[in-house]
Amino acid sequence: MNPNQSSTPGGAVVSRETAARLAAQTVGPVLLPGEDGYDVECASYNLAVSHQPALVVGVAGVADVQAAVDFxxxxxxxxxxxxxxHSALPTAGAVLINTRRMDGVTIDAEARTARVEAGVQWQQVVEAAGKHGLAPLNGASPSVGVVGYTLGGGLSPIGRTFGFAADQVRRVELVTADGRLRVATATEEPDLFWAVLGGKGNFGVVTALEFNLFPVSHIYGGGLFFTADRAAEVFNAWGRWTAGVPDEMNSSIALLQLPPLPEVPEPLRGQMVVHVRIAYVGAAEEGERLVAPLREIAPMLIDSVMEMPYTAIASIHADPPNPIPVQDRSGLLREFTPELVDAIVEHAGPDSGSPLVIFELRHLGGALERRPAAGNASDLQGAAFSLYAVGLGGPNEAEAIHAHLTRVLAAIAPWSTGRLFVNFLTAADAAPEQFAQAYLPETYQRLVAIKASYDPTNLFRATPDIAAA
Known part of the structure; x- marks a missing residue:
């Protein structure tokens, strides 16, 4: 190969001379494989995904994004x-646009809105809004990117109370395939606005979002931890309990296999446990009354449910802060039954030999079912619970973990809606035929038509891909 060229496993070749022409147009770095800083620029939270793009651009602003898209x-x-x-897909052969330098956050306390740039993480917004007694519909993990999460719908720990994060977006700024910076709202380019919110990255590079905030300064939240030998009892009791709670009560339940690390509390260290997560939006006294039946299920290892500032919401799920190698799958369930619990315990419980570190069900419904008048492409129609299962391991462990994940999904198939949630799509779901399962047929056909209008050459295909008509 010519020493002035660089290639990737995707087969794309970009010459150093060609890359230099792009670098002359950008403020941020333009890097080819093998160059200093390339690996750092391509690093992501999910260490199981290897990013080896033909070229990576660390964009510093909108003009850099436009130059990279045109290139x-x-x-x-x-x-x-x-x-x-967090939900990265392989990028071999692509031009990778790293948005981390675009990290501006502006809070308008009077209007109860936030404007965030493309590289902002949720904890930045939670803290900035919290200074004004306000809260966003953030993700469970503080290090999840705001834009990618919102373009997938955005299922917040308080989503039953306020709906999808995508429902609260007022304005999207994005660079489309023609290199133009466009502004999309419910009234300005409304088709694009509808499609972007739920269509993931298929329609352009979002450079900024403006969205609503809520007057929530405190919640009643935390976790109840039980021993795994009580899994069936706790899961069944939680399932019955969810049927009678108000929209202000948000919860999930998970089987966790926690590592024997010093940072894990002693009663949980190196153990499989059942973790019930609570986020009640309302007075602590009412939250305590609603949670009381769960506290009576069985003796607990830890009870951390209490009134807390909203800025501490990340402590409820307590997702690992540092990058990890994630192998994951997801699904949507239409109902919760004792037979479902039997299948879960058999394939993910303490005697299953499961390699999974997390098997989680989230209670849906509430405001998630009340779609906004302007609408968007996000919906969970027919789903009462979401499922998310995770194993930790790199290439050597991936085959065994995915084989087990496949068995788990097959075991719970009788309760599945047959659809997927965009936020939790993985590489296994990224092809158009799999991605279509995230939508109702009429929704997907509308997305295809809008994709054909704004991206007829499918430039934005290194994402869960809507194939242009």
Missing amino acids: AAEQGLPVAMLATG
């Missing part, structure tokens, strides 16, 4: 985007 179109290369990489 990719000229070179016939797909565009991929990276902020935090």
Whole structure:
């Protein structure tokens, strides 16, 4: 190979001379494989996904994004985007746009809105809004990127109370395949606005979002931990309990296999446990009354449910803060039955030999079912619970973990809606035929038509892909 060229496993070749022409147009770095800083620029939260793009651009602003999109179109290369990489897909052969330098957050306390740039993580917004007694519909993990999460719908720990994060977006700024910076709202380019919110990264590179905040300064939240030998009892009791709670009560339940690490509390260290997560939006006294039946199920290892400032909401799920190698799958369930619990315990419980570190069910419904008048492409129609299962391991462990995940999904198939949730899609779901399962047929056909209008060459295909008509 010519020493002035660079290639990736995707087969794309970009010459150093060509890359230098792009670098002359950008403030942020433009890097080829093998160059200093390339691996750092491509690093993501999910260590199981290896990013090896043909070229990576660490964009510093909108003009850099436009230059990178124009370059990719000229070179016939797909565009991929990276902020935090929680749900990253492989990027071999693509032009990877790293948005981490675009980290501005502006809070308008009077209007109860936030404007965030493309690389912002949720904890930045939670803290900035919290200074004004306000809260966003953030993700469970503080290090999840705001934009990628919201474009997938955005299922917040308080989503039953206020709906999808996507429902609260007022304005989207994005660079489309023609290199134009567009503004999309419910009244300005409404088709694009509808499609972007739920269509993931198929329609352009979002450079900024403006969305509503809520006057929530405190919640009644935390976790109840039980021994895994009581899994069936706790799961069944939680399932019955969810049937009678108000929209202000948000909860999930998980089987956790926690590592024997010093940072894990002693009663949980190196153990499989059942973790019930609570986030009640309302007075602590009422939250305590509603949670009381759960406290009576069985003796607890830890009870951390209490009134807390909203800025501490990340402590409820307590997701690992540092990058980890994630192998995951997801699903949507239409109902919760004792037979479902039997299947879960058999395939993910203490005697299953499961390699999974997390098997989680989230209670849906409430405001998630009340779609806004303007609408968007996000919905969970027919789903009462979401499922998310995770194993930790790199390439050597991936095959065994995915085989087990496949068995788990097969075991719970009788309760599945047959659909997926965009936020939890993985590489196994990224092809158009799998991605279509995240939508109602009429929704997907509308997305395809809008994709054909705004991205007819499918430039933005290094994402869960809506194939242009």
